[in-house]
Amino acid sequence: MLLFTLFVALSINFFLPRLMPGDPAQAMLGKMESIPPEQLDSIRAAFGLDNKEPLLAQYGHYILNTLKGNFGVSFSRFPMPVADVMRIAIPWTLALMGLATILSFAIGTGLGIAAAWRRETKLASATVGFFTFVRSFPYFWLGLVLIYFLAFKLRIFPIGGAYTVGLDRGSWGWWLSVLHHGILPALTVTLSSIGAWLLTMRNNMINVLAEDYIVVAMAKGLPLKRIKSLYAARNAILPSVTGFAMSLGFIVGGGLVTEMVFSYPGIGYMLYQAVNAKDYPLMQIIFLFIAAAVLVANFIADIAIMFLDPRVRDGAK
Amino acid sequence: MIKSFLKTLVSNKKSLIGLIILGVFILVAIFAPFIAPYPPRADRIVTIIPVGDPSRSEEQLSEEYPSANEDLLTIRATTVTEYQKHIQYFPLRAKPSPQHILGTDQAGHDLFSQLVWGTRVSLFVGLVTGLFVTLVALALSLVSGYLGGIVDDVISFFTNVMLVIPGLPLMIVIAAYVTMRGVLPIIIILCISEWPYPTRLLRSQVLTLKSRDFVRVSNALGERTSFIVFREILPNMISIAMAEFFAMSMIAMMGEATLEFIGLGNVSVVSWGTILFWAQTNGALLSGAWWWFLPPGLAIALVGTSFVLINFAIDEISNPRLRKR
Numbered sequence: 001m002l003l004f005t006l007f008v009a010l011s012i013n014f015f016l017p018r019l020m021p022g023d024p025a026q027a028m029l030g031k032m033e034s035i036p037p038e039q040l041d042s043i044r045a046a047f048g049l050d051n052k053e054p055l056l057a058q059y060g061h062y063i064l065n066t067l068k069g070n071f072g073v074s075f076s077r078f079p080m081p082v083a084d085v086m087r088i089a090i091p092w093t094l095a096l097m098g099l100a101t102i103l104s105f106a107i108g109t110g111l112g113i114a115a116a117w118r119r120e121t122k123l124a125s126a127t128v129g130f131f132t133f134v135r136s137f138p139y140f141w142l143g144l145v146l147i148y149f150l151a152f153k154l155r156i157f158p159i160g161g162a163y164t165v166g167l168d169r170g171s172w173g174w175w176l177s178v179l180h181h182g183i184l185p186a187l188t189v190t191l192s193s194i195g196a197w198l199l200t201m202r203n204n205m206i207n208v209l210a211e212d213y214i215v216v217a218m219a220k221g222l223p224l225k226r227i228k229s230l231y232a233a234r235n236a237i238l239p240s241v242t243g244f245a246m247s248l249g250f251i252v253g254g255g256l257v258t259e260m261v262f263s264y265p266g267i268g269y270m271l272y273q274a275v276n277a278k279d280y281p282l283m284q285i286i287f288l289f290i291a292a293a294v295l296v297a298n299f300i301a302d303i304a305i306m307f308l309d310p311r312v313r314d315g316a317k
Numbered sequence: 318m319i320k321s322f323l324k325t326l327v328s329n330k331k332s333l334i335g336l337i338i339l340g341v342f343i344l345v346a347i348f349a350p351f352i353a354p355y356p357p358r359a360d361r362i363v364t365i366i367p368v369g370d371p372s373r374s375e376e377q378l379s380e381e382y383p384s385a386n387e388d389l390l391t392i393r394a395t396t397v398t399e400y401q402k403h404i405q406y407f408p409l410r411a412k413p414s415p416q417h418i419l420g421t422d423q424a425g426h427d428l429f430s431q432l433v434w435g436t437r438v439s440l441f442v443g444l445v446t447g448l449f450v451t452l453v454a455l456a457l458s459l460v461s462g463y464l465g466g467i468v469d470d471v472i473s474f475f476t477n478v479m480l481v482i483p484g485l486p487l488m489i490v491i492a493a494y495v496t497m498r499g500v501l502p503i504i505i506i507l508c509i510s511e512w513p514y515p516t517r518l519l520r521s522q523v524l525t526l527k528s529r530d531f532v533r534v535s536n537a538l539g540e541r542t543s544f545i546v547f548r549e550i551l552p553n554m555i556s557i558a559m560a561e562f563f564a565m566s567m568i569a570m571m572g573e574a575t576l577e578f579i580g581l582g583n584v585s586v587v588s589w590g591t592i593l594f595w596a597q598t599n600g601a602l603l604s605g606a607w608w609w610f611l612p613p614g615l616a617i618a619l620v621g622t623s624f625v626l627i628n629f630a631i632d633e634i635s636n637p638r639l640r641k642r
Contacts, residue, residue: 005478012482133618136617136625141574141610152603252485274493
């Protein structure tokens with residue numbers, strides 16, 4: 001399943017540009033008008049677009065090359081291999097998205113538990129309402145609003161980028177500037193995705209709280225805290241972890257756009273630049289990487305469920 | 318069935334608020350020409366004022382042609398009135414003012430008018446995509462869930478595969494290759510990346526319904542398949558399909574805005590996404606022009622919230638446990 005999905009992602013990468021009218025060399029010429037049309041062929045040759053092989057053979061070569069880790073050369077950063085471009089971008093995205101996802105999962109799930117436990121209170125409905133509204137904001141627009149108020153008006157945070165240029169890479173000051181630059185984009189992703197966790201968790205929790213074993217536990221006079229965390233929350237969190245897989249695609253997508261707004265040098269911003277420069281090899285590797293990352297995250301979620309769900313855990317033994 | 322469903326929606330406080338917000342936006346979209354003060358892409362007002370030609374007044378004419386008859390002179394004098402074309406250009410990048418309540422953009426277009434007209438495209442793309450995706454998902458889920466067997470295996474396999482391929486990057490990559498720019502390509506792209514979610518959800522609903530007693534009885538009685546599918550299973554899927562419709566419309570609206578914001582839409586179409594695109598390319602943010610980029614996002618958020626509110630109510634209707642005790 002995992003492998004097949006990767007295979008589908010690869011196939012999308014391969015067939016999509018070939019299904020569309022026009023060819024990349026021409027598209028590039030459109031961008032760089034100073035190049036005379038006679039050079040079209042040499043451009044095609046330079047980027048390996050002069051292939052006269054049948055489509056299926058090209059497809060086979062493409063898959064083999066990908067398996068070998070040969071992803072081609074970037075159009076816009078010629079002659080840099082796209083794999084090198086990725087190597088620079090990936091750590092930024094991983095750090096930003098990893099942190100934001102963990103934060104939003106923890107805060108959202110915690111708030112969801114609380115909102116279900118005290119669902120009659122005004123505070124609970126207000127929290128649910130607030131995050132529902134925030135969740136309806138487009139990610140990039142929330143980013144724009146945060147930049148406007150916190151970076152432009154109040155000047156607390158930098159407007160974009162990931163670090164202060166000119167500081168020694170690896171020095172304390174540099175790390176501090178990285179943190180300083182990372183807070184706003186991370187806040188954008190966290191704020192937008194809390195709502196999803198909160199609502200899923202709240203609804204699961206309400207469902208679980210209506211179960212008979214909770215009533216029995218209450219009747220036995222067990223401490224409420226124990227019922228809340230060990231009896232209710234633990235069972236309610238399972239669908240939330242499964243939901244993780246479903247919503248991860250959205251979060252990753254939102255994170256990409258957030259990077260574009262903040263000019264944060266991760267793969268989202270790379271994708272933005274690649275799209276604008278019609279840098280197809282770079283676009284392809286980014287798409288492939290994102291698909292693979294989501295797959296791996298799904299896999300991790302499955303393992304997490306094994307640990308959390310005794311039925312699966314014991315069944316596996 | 319649908320009637321009673323709508324009745325319950327109106328009686329629920331949350332969904333009523335949601336329906337009202339959505340209704341207001343739909344009205345704005347329909348009556349955009351009457352609400353917007355200017356056409357969305359106008360950068361000037363042209364007024365034509367009739368100006369009598371002073372050199373051709375009746376007295377002057379009678380002086381020039383003393384022999385002419387008086388009636389003829391009158392006719393001449395009235396027909397030679399001239400019209401003056403008075404062009405008033407809108408200011409560029411103007412702040413909010415009584416003439417332009419949300420200011421103007423870099424080309425002098427009135428931003429409030431753009432916001433009003435943009436409602437049309439944004440709502441249209443959202444709702445049409447939502448409807449289309451839901452219909453496709455209903456068809457696929459009924460076929461795969463009810464028939465089962467190898468048809469089900471194939472459909473659910475592809476659903477699951479497409480499900481893990483992240484939607485937004487897929488949209489961006491497809492949109493980058495598509496040379497045709499416009500509303501229709503965006504709708505198609507949105508549909509391609511959205512269909513797996515509702516299909517998977519609706520399929521499991523079909524499976525649950527299939528094992529219910531009333532369907533089993535019909536099966537045992539030898540009812541026609543079309544009767545079981547359309548009269549017994551489909552009516553019970555309306556609430557969940559409606560929920561999916563609103564969820565998918567919201568995602569579509571956001572997806573459209575995102576694609577256009579990145580510049581992958583047709584930037585000459587007036588929609589909320591393209592207003593944000595122009596705001597970003599013209600540095601509205603760093604010139605403090607909040608009136609340029611705040612309203613379109615708020616509009617998207619309001620419509621999105623209305624969809625979510627309606628869905629809350631649908632959830633509560635179909636899951637009694639979520640109702641207030």
